[in-house]
Amino acid sequence: MKVISLVPSITEALFDLGLTENEIIGRTKFCVHPEEEVKNIEIVGGTKNLNLEKIKSLQPDLILANKEENVKEQVETLMEDFKVIVYNTETIEDNYYLVKNLGLLFNKEERAQIFNLKIYDVLNQAKINSNTKAAYLIWKNPYMTIGSDTFIHNILTEIGFENIFKNKTRYPEIQVEDLAKADVIMLSSEPFPFKEKHVAELKEIFPDKKIMIVDGEAFSWYGTHIAKCEEYFKKLISEF
Template identity: 35%
Template structure:
């Protein structure tokens, strides 16, 4: 089956499962040794259907959180749309895709996801942060909440309603509460002095702005954003290793 994947997390996961991915977005960068030979047909928010049709795919893979609804409406070939917004929904979608592609590797990954869900939630230590890359400022207290930042100018955070939020929760971190429905709220950093700040390495390149962050005086760290947000193979392996 020839697949065009418009979801970076799924592209990596399908390739590791041995599925024939013939088209991808420019953000599908893993595994690097495999994607370099796969045609780029656009990004997660826009696509050239002419390029897609040239590849003669049997299926286009979309996700409701990653791709706009219009992409599904305009898709000229058969498509499958997942909806991953938590570890629980990831596990269910892995089963669904495993059955759809008749693929044992995806079914095994679904079992791994279920194992992760059944593991006890650990007590979070602010000085031992999973996915840690570099300190902005070492915490001086035992924070009860974390503020996970994905963008600057304006500052944007994630809520517990997101996949990242579910990962943080599974790792024992209490995410700052935001009004219901605000998945990626725009915030003022100074409004959250009692939260430990976790600056994601993507999509905003916080790791390259570490000197600017240190000047803010906030306590927290740079974390590997791929570990928290790439919801297929990558984050399941991250959670398995962290929770073992």
């Protein structure tokens, strides 16, 4: 089966489940894991600006997309000519069924189950003891955070943090003063590439708060990625 993945974390999951470049014939420019394997695969644009003609020329048997990461109109255009599966992954349970479904699709059920068990194991072991209020920022100018209907929120709360913006939805804009109630301000490495200079800027406003860069992939890449974040989450939790 020839498949094109329009989702970075799904591309990674396909390789983790045992597919190769013989089956995965197309990816987006943001599909960067696993690095050595993806570099030989045809790029079909970005997640939001697909090269539809290139996709059509590759003649895939299946296209894998995501409701949040891809543009509805582009996906619907592809549906006119190809079989397209669109996933919507917001919760840990959604993620379980995503991995399980990929396993069923490609006859990799046993490997999918191993990853699912590992993910639950990683999240069960990574728990902070205190009720720490967290603000998780994904963008700057304007500052944007995460609401309760996002995958990042579910990972954040699963490991024991309280999202101070849990009453909001999707990715709302906030003002810097809205961060005052947080015990820790987490600056994600993606999609906005927060750096130490941004930590310093917020430290000037909130000198007594814990402000840190966090690995955006560990929190936002659904699929199999969390199974590989055991050491990262342990290190993160140890700081609290």
